[in-house]
Amino acid sequence: MTIVEEHTPNPAAGDEHRPIGYGRLQRKEDPRFVRGKGHYVDDIVLPGMLHGAILRAPVAHARLVSIDTTQALANPKVVAVITGKDLEGLGLAWAPTLSYDVQAVLVTDKVRFQGQEVAFVVAEDRYAARDALELIDVEYEVLPPLVDARKALDPDAPVIRDDLEGRTDNHIFDWEAGDAAETDAVFASADVVVSQEVVYPRVHPAPMETCGAVADFDPIDGKLTLYETSQAPHAHRTIFAMVAGIPEQKIRIVSPDIGGGFGNKVGIYPGYILATVGSIVTGRPVKWMEDRSENLMSTSFARDYIMQGEIAATKDGKILGLRTNVLADHGAFNATAQPTKYPAGFFHIFTGSYDLQAAYCKVTGVYTNKAPGGVAYACSFRVTEAVYLVERMVDALARRLDMDPAELRLKNFIRPEQFPYPNKTGWEYDSGDYEKTMRLSMEIAGYDELRREQEERRARGELMGIGISFFTETVGAGPRKHMDILGLGMADGAELRVHPTGKAVVRISVQSQGQGHETTFAQIVSEELGIPPEDIQVVHGDTDQTPFGLGTYGSRSTPVSGGAVALVARKVREKAKFIAAAMLETRPEDLEWEKGRWFVKGDPSVGKTMAEIALGAVGTIELPEGIDGNLDAEVTYDPPNLTFPYGAYICVVDVDPGTGVVKVRRFIAVDDCGTRINPMIIEGQVHGGLTDGVGMALMEIIEFDEDGNNLGGSFMDYLIPTAMEVPNWETGYTVTPSPHHPIGAKGIGESATVGSPPAIVNAIIDALSPLGVTTIDMPCTPARVWEAMQGRATPPV
Structure with a gap:
C-alpha cells in the first residue's frame, strides 16, 4: 500500500506530541473486534426470549384477498402470529417514514413490492418461527407491476399508492434549485453544449451485519428496551414514541456494536416495530434478525437516479453552466432519509468544484413497485449521484473540445481567493485550494508519463484508460435552521x-x-x-x-x-x-x-x-x-454551515479487448478533509470508500425483471468487491481547514465513495474511446463493456 502525503502544516496540531493530526494512534475499539469479542444485536440473549420471523410477499404488486394463520397457530412452538388486521386494532398498521410519507408495517390492502412484510410469527426459537411461515395460507390477486421509473407517470401506469386520498398517479414531488431562466440564457449564448443521459443504478449498502432488533417490553412499569442495529438511536426513540404511543422517557434504545451500516441502518424498519409488538403481545422479549436475502430485498437501497445532464462552455473550454432533469425512483413508499426541505437531498451540489455563471436542476420523485427508501449510502444525501453526473459531463465536454480532462478541470476550478464561495444553487462552500490538490494527484500518478504510456499501448492495440474525477462534497448535516428530519433538527x-x-x-x-x-x-x-x-x-x-x-x-x-x-x-x-x-x-x-x-x-x-x-x-x-x-x-x-471536503482522483484501467473485463491497475486518491485527527483512521475510511466505488462501478446492481422480481437477492447475484478486484491504493492529502468548524475538520467517511465511481467509469470510456465509445452505464460488467465495444452504447448528443 503506497501512502504519499503532502506535508501541509496542520493548524490544529502545533507539534508532534499533540494527539490530533500527527499521531497514528491505534484504534481503542479494535482489541475486542479482532478477538471476536464484539457485542452485536444477535449476541443478545434475554431470559424467556422468543424469536420472530416475517412472512414476505412473493410478488411485487397484488391485492391481499385473504390470510389464514390457523395452521401456524396450531404449531406447539408458535406463541403468536400477527397480521395487518391485528396491527390495525392497535393503531400500528401504518408508520411514518423519514420523509413525511407513511409505510405499511404489515400489508392490509395490497402488496406494493416483492419482499414486503405480510405477517409476523413469534415462536420459541428461530427455526420454529421460520418453519411456521410455510403454514400461513395467503391468497393474492396479482396486479400489473411497475418497475420502470420512466413509465411511472404514464396515464395508464398502475397507481401504486392508492391508499393515499385523491392519489391518481405515482408522482411524489418536484423539486428544483438554481435559476432556470438565467441558466437558459447562458446555454443560449454558449459556443458548445453537450447533453447526455447518465444513469446511477439501484445499489445496496450490504453491510456485514444485517438489520435486527431485540424488544423487551416490561408490562409492570411500561418501559420498552429495544436493542437495535440503528445508526440513529435517539431519532428512533422519538419516532417510536410518536408511533407506538409509549412515553418517550419509557423508551430506551440501545445500539451496541454495529457490523457496518453505510446508511442501511438509519431508517425504522417494520421488523423493529413487529419485534416490539411481539413483546407487548406475548409479555416476553422478542428477537428479530433478518437474513441476507431479506436485507437485500426489503431494506433501504441507494441511488436509482436517471439524470439528463447538459453542460455549456465556450470553445476554449470555459464552463459556463450546468443543468439537469432527474427522475428519482423512490420505490413503493417514500422512506428516504433526507432533510425535510430537500426531498432530493443535496443534489444541488451538482455544480461541483467549478466556477459557473449559472446552474439549474429539477428532480422528480416517483413511486414504483420496488423496495422503499433510498439511503445516504456512504454519501451525503445524493451528493454521490450529483458528483457522478457533473464529472461524467465534464469528461464528455473534454472529448467534444478535444482537451485533456485534467487541463479542462484546472481551467475551471473555483480559486482559493473566491472562498467562501456561493454556488449557483444556494450553498456556500467553506474553503478550498482545488488546483493544489489536483496537481498533487497528477504528480503522484506521473500523469504526463501515463499519457505517453497510453499512446504507446494504443499503438499496439491495447485498451488502456485514464480517468479523472474531482469532487466537492457537502457533509455534516445541519444547521438545524436549514435541516431537519420529521421536525427533528440536525444538531x-x-x-x-x-x-x-x-x-x-x-x-x-x-x-x-x-x-x-x-x-x-x-x-x-x-x-x-x-x-x-x-x-x-x-x-x-x-x-x-x-x-x-x-x-x-x-x-x-x-x-x-x-x-x-x-x-x-x-x-x-x-x-x-x-x-x-x-x-x-x-x-x-x-x-x-x-x-x-x-x-x-x-x-x-x-x-x-x-x-x-x-x-x-x-x-x-x-x-x-x-x-x-x-x-x-x-x-x-448547531453548526453554522455544512462542511465541504474535496478530492482529486485518478484511475488507470486496462480492458481486455476479447472479454470486456476491466482491471483497475492503479488508483490515486488525494483528499482534503480539513484538519486530520487520526491519519490511520482516515486511510482506512478512504480505502473502504474506494473499494465501495470499485463495486458500484464494476459489479453492483439491484435489478428487477418485468414481473417485479428482485434479481439481486443474494450474494450469488449481487456481487461485492474483494481484495482480488482492487489495486494497491495510492493516497495523498492536502489540508484546508474549515474556517467555521471548532477544530477545522470537514469529515472524510464518504468522500472516497463519492469520488471513485466517476473516475473509474471515465477511465473505462477513455480506454474504449478509440473504438468510438463515448458513454457506458454502471455497473461496467464485462458484458456491458463488450456491448459498448460493439457500438451498442448511446452516445452523448
Missing part, C-alpha cells in the same frame, strides 16, 4: 465529565458503525484538555446514557458531533480555570493554559494539572460563585 449534543482521578468520560449522540469513534473523539478531548486518549472513555449508542442527537449518516460524525466534543471540552477547560484559580489563590484572568494545565502568568512553575483540578473540584476548597463541585459540562452544537 448534536455532547457531555463530558473529568473524574476526581483525572480520567474522563465523554458521551456523544452519534453511533459508530466502524469509523473509530471511541478513538477519534478521545483524541479531540485529549487535544483540548491534555488528558491522554487512553484515559478518556467514549460512550455512545444508548439513549439512557447519551445526549440527544440525530445520529450517524451523511458523514456528520466529526463535522457535527466532533464539533460538539471540542466545544464541551473547551467548556470544561474554562471551568477548570476558575477552579484552578481558587486552588492557587489567584484570579482566573492571571492564568495561562499549557499542555493540560493552568499556570500563573510569568511563573510556569506554579500551576495545576487537569487531574489536580478535577480532584480539587470535589475537595474542600471554597469554589467561586456559580461553579459547582464537578468538573463537567454539556453542550449542543
Whole structure:
C-alpha cells in the first residue's frame, strides 16, 4: 500500500506530541473486534426470549384477498402470529417514514413490492418461527407491476399508492434549485453544449451485519428496551414514541456494536416495530434478525437516479453552466432519509468544484413497485449521484473540445481567493485550494508519463484508460435552521465529565458503525484538555446514557458531533480555570493554559494539572460563585454551515479487448478533509470508500425483471468487491481547514465513495474511446463493456 502525503502544516496540531493530526494512534475499539469479542444485536440473549420471523410477499404488486394463520397457530412452538388486521386494532398498521410519507408495517390492502412484510410469527426459537411461515395460507390477486421509473407517470401506469386520498398517479414531488431562466440564457449564448443521459443504478449498502432488533417490553412499569442495529438511536426513540404511543422517557434504545451500516441502518424498519409488538403481545422479549436475502430485498437501497445532464462552455473550454432533469425512483413508499426541505437531498451540489455563471436542476420523485427508501449510502444525501453526473459531463465536454480532462478541470476550478464561495444553487462552500490538490494527484500518478504510456499501448492495440474525477462534497448535516428530519433538527449534543482521578468520560449522540469513534473523539478531548486518549472513555449508542442527537449518516460524525466534543471540552477547560484559580489563590484572568494545565502568568512553575483540578473540584476548597463541585459540562452544537471536503482522483484501467473485463491497475486518491485527527483512521475510511466505488462501478446492481422480481437477492447475484478486484491504493492529502468548524475538520467517511465511481467509469470510456465509445452505464460488467465495444452504447448528443 503506497501512502504519499503532502506535508501541509496542520493548524490544529502545533507539534508532534499533540494527539490530533500527527499521531497514528491505534484504534481503542479494535482489541475486542479482532478477538471476536464484539457485542452485536444477535449476541443478545434475554431470559424467556422468543424469536420472530416475517412472512414476505412473493410478488411485487397484488391485492391481499385473504390470510389464514390457523395452521401456524396450531404449531406447539408458535406463541403468536400477527397480521395487518391485528396491527390495525392497535393503531400500528401504518408508520411514518423519514420523509413525511407513511409505510405499511404489515400489508392490509395490497402488496406494493416483492419482499414486503405480510405477517409476523413469534415462536420459541428461530427455526420454529421460520418453519411456521410455510403454514400461513395467503391468497393474492396479482396486479400489473411497475418497475420502470420512466413509465411511472404514464396515464395508464398502475397507481401504486392508492391508499393515499385523491392519489391518481405515482408522482411524489418536484423539486428544483438554481435559476432556470438565467441558466437558459447562458446555454443560449454558449459556443458548445453537450447533453447526455447518465444513469446511477439501484445499489445496496450490504453491510456485514444485517438489520435486527431485540424488544423487551416490561408490562409492570411500561418501559420498552429495544436493542437495535440503528445508526440513529435517539431519532428512533422519538419516532417510536410518536408511533407506538409509549412515553418517550419509557423508551430506551440501545445500539451496541454495529457490523457496518453505510446508511442501511438509519431508517425504522417494520421488523423493529413487529419485534416490539411481539413483546407487548406475548409479555416476553422478542428477537428479530433478518437474513441476507431479506436485507437485500426489503431494506433501504441507494441511488436509482436517471439524470439528463447538459453542460455549456465556450470553445476554449470555459464552463459556463450546468443543468439537469432527474427522475428519482423512490420505490413503493417514500422512506428516504433526507432533510425535510430537500426531498432530493443535496443534489444541488451538482455544480461541483467549478466556477459557473449559472446552474439549474429539477428532480422528480416517483413511486414504483420496488423496495422503499433510498439511503445516504456512504454519501451525503445524493451528493454521490450529483458528483457522478457533473464529472461524467465534464469528461464528455473534454472529448467534444478535444482537451485533456485534467487541463479542462484546472481551467475551471473555483480559486482559493473566491472562498467562501456561493454556488449557483444556494450553498456556500467553506474553503478550498482545488488546483493544489489536483496537481498533487497528477504528480503522484506521473500523469504526463501515463499519457505517453497510453499512446504507446494504443499503438499496439491495447485498451488502456485514464480517468479523472474531482469532487466537492457537502457533509455534516445541519444547521438545524436549514435541516431537519420529521421536525427533528440536525444538531448534536455532547457531555463530558473529568473524574476526581483525572480520567474522563465523554458521551456523544452519534453511533459508530466502524469509523473509530471511541478513538477519534478521545483524541479531540485529549487535544483540548491534555488528558491522554487512553484515559478518556467514549460512550455512545444508548439513549439512557447519551445526549440527544440525530445520529450517524451523511458523514456528520466529526463535522457535527466532533464539533460538539471540542466545544464541551473547551467548556470544561474554562471551568477548570476558575477552579484552578481558587486552588492557587489567584484570579482566573492571571492564568495561562499549557499542555493540560493552568499556570500563573510569568511563573510556569506554579500551576495545576487537569487531574489536580478535577480532584480539587470535589475537595474542600471554597469554589467561586456559580461553579459547582464537578468538573463537567454539556453542550449542543448547531453548526453554522455544512462542511465541504474535496478530492482529486485518478484511475488507470486496462480492458481486455476479447472479454470486456476491466482491471483497475492503479488508483490515486488525494483528499482534503480539513484538519486530520487520526491519519490511520482516515486511510482506512478512504480505502473502504474506494473499494465501495470499485463495486458500484464494476459489479453492483439491484435489478428487477418485468414481473417485479428482485434479481439481486443474494450474494450469488449481487456481487461485492474483494481484495482480488482492487489495486494497491495510492493516497495523498492536502489540508484546508474549515474556517467555521471548532477544530477545522470537514469529515472524510464518504468522500472516497463519492469520488471513485466517476473516475473509474471515465477511465473505462477513455480506454474504449478509440473504438468510438463515448458513454457506458454502471455497473461496467464485462458484458456491458463488450456491448459498448460493439457500438451498442448511446452516445452523448
